[in-house]
Amino acid sequence: MLIASVNGININYNVEGQGEPLLMIMGLGSTSAAWRFQRRFFRKYYQGITFDNRGAGKTDKPAGPYSMKQMADDTVVLLDHLAIKKAHVMGVSMGGKIAQEVAINYPGKVDKLVLANTYHLYLRPGDELIARLGGLHQFMGWEGPLLTDSGGFQVFSLQDLRKVDDDGVTFRSHLDGSTHRFTPEKVMSIEENLGADIAMVLDECAPPTQRDYNEKALRRTHLWAERCQKAHTRSDQALFGIVQGGVFPDLREQSARFLIDLDFPGYAVGGLAVGETKEQMHTVLDLTDQLLPENKPRYLMGVGTLEDFFEAVSRGIDIFDCVLPTRLARHGAAFTHTGRINLRNLSLSEDQKPIEEGCLCYTCQHFTRSYIRHLMASKEILGLYLASIHNLHFLLDTMRQIRESILDGSFETLKAEMVTKLKMKSDE
Numbered sequence: 182m183l184i185a186s187v188n189g190i191n192i193n194y195n196v197e198g199q200g201e202p203l204l205m206i207m208g209l210g211s212t213s214a215a216w217r218f219q220r221r222f223f224r225k226y227y228q229g230i231t232f233d234n235r236g237a238g239k240t241d242k243p244a245g246p247y248s249m250k251q252m253a254d255d256t257v258v259l260l261d262h263l264a265i266k267k268a269h270v271m272g273v274s275m276g277g278k279i280a281q282e283v284a285i286n287y288p289g290k291v292d293k294l295v296l297a298n299t300y301h302l303y304l305r306p307g308d309e310l311i312a313r314l315g316g317l318h319q320f321m322g323w324e325g326p327l328l329t330d331s332g333g334f335q336v337f338s339l340q341d342l343r344k345v346d347d348d349g350v351t352f353r354s355h356l357d358g359s360t361h362r363f364t365p366e367k368v369m370s371i372e373e374n375l376g377a378d379i380a381m382v383l384d385e386c387a388p389p390t391q392r393d394y395n396e397k398a399l400r401r402t403h404l405w406a407e408r409c410q411k412a413h414t415r416s417d418q419a420l421f422g423i424v425q426g427g428v429f430p431d432l433r434e435q436s437a438r439f440l441i442d443l444d445f446p447g448y449a450v451g452g453l454a455v456g457e458t459k460e461q462m463h464t465v466l467d468l469t470d471q472l473l474p475e476n477k478p479r480y481l482m483g484v485g486t487l488e489d490f491f492e493a494v495s496r497g498i499d500i501f502d503c504v505l506p507t508r509l510a511r512h513g514a515a516f517t518h519t520g521r522i523n524l525r526n527l528s529l530s531e532d533q534k535p536i537e538e539g540c541l542c543y544t545c546q547h548f549t550r551s552y553i554r555h556l557m558a559s560k561e562i563l564g565l566y567l568a569s570i571h572n573l574h575f576l577l578d579t580m581r582q583i584r585e586s587i588l589d590g591s592f593e594t595l596k597a598e599m600v601t602k603l604k605m606k607s608d609e
């Protein structure tokens with residue numbers, strides 16, 4: 182057995198076998214030795230982790246009382262200690278209760294990432310207020326990963342309300358018309374106040390097919406990337422660079438090379454999915470795939486359909502963000518593996534199936550299409566909420582499948598299967 186010093190105590194644990202991690206949590210009054218038969222069986226298929234709960238076996242026995250939450254924390258910290266990102270969790274008796282606590286308190290421990298919008302948070306409620314309240318993680322009650330954009334995209338989409346020069350951009354708030362100025366240094370200070378895990382540099386987003394504008398914007402984007410890097414001080418926050426250059430391969434290459442020299446911990450590809458064709462997007466991604474360092478994460482900004490996911494992952498992209506799952510849900514549309522369905526459709530009024538059969542999301546586990554359609558028809562906000570849960574789950578679950586398929590070498594098969602199913606629907 183091994184000892185890990187976690188959560189203020191020494192935990193006695195054991196790891197056996199290879200495969201996906203399987204965490205086995207013992208019940209009250211027993212020790213991990215009681216798993217010996219399961220351990221022997223499961224080690225053929227899984228990396229089995231067993232341990233003594235606090236107060237049991239060879240683990241420390243600090244003064245009580247102990248809470249379920251505390252014991253769930255112990256297991257999660259143990260997984261962290263073992264560098265295990267997520268595990269199948271199995272509990273017996275009280276161990277089952279601890280397993281539930283793990284599920285309730287750490288649902289998004291690793292594979293979900295939330296993007297928080299810098300422009301909007303800066304204007305309301307204000308980044309300094311969020312800093313005073315302990316940063317975004319605490320403010321939102323979200324322990325999972327967080328990313329903030331630079332606010333640049335929103336500012337540049339204000340069109341008539343902004344003025345850009347080499348030093349930064351001045352804009353008027355869409356809320357009250359007040360004047361504000363973003364410089365690279367100001368944006369870094371806002372993003373550090375917000376305190377997400379990943380921050381983005383300030384860049385200038387040019388319309389993708391205008392050559393002159395893209396050349397000018399690129400020069401600024403690079404100046405600002407350097408200044409952001411200099412101004413950035415938080416060592417617990419990764420600052421990503423953004424490759425720009427529109428649909429022009431030479432500009433994209435120039436941008437990638439410039440930013441690689443600055444040695445950011447991750448790179449985004451910006452300025453896509455803003456009006457160019459799919460072919461143009463794929464050409465740019467083919468190029469960045471060759472140029473960007475293999476050992477650093479690559480983030481494609483603002484892209485979020487299933488087809489795009491597969492095409493972009495094929496071209497080396499790791500991270501996505503998109504408003505689509507929640508925006509579509511607010512318009513009554515739900516993702517399924519055979520295409521989108523309109524939940525407002527009258528034909529669903531007596532449909533007893535979930536949005537998608539086999540889906541493990543909360544919505545599909547509890548509610549029928551008929552009920553959700555009723556909520557939508559009655560303008561009940563719960564309908565939009567339930568559809569959002571399904572759409573988010575759908576995309577995250579697809580990404581999970583993509584990750585697994587890359588690991589076991591079946592990505593191309595999965596891609597072919599999923600894309601074919603989607604095409605069948607759109608041919609109907």
Ligand SMILES: [Zn+2]
Nearest residue numbers: 540542545571
């Ligand atoms: Zn669902």
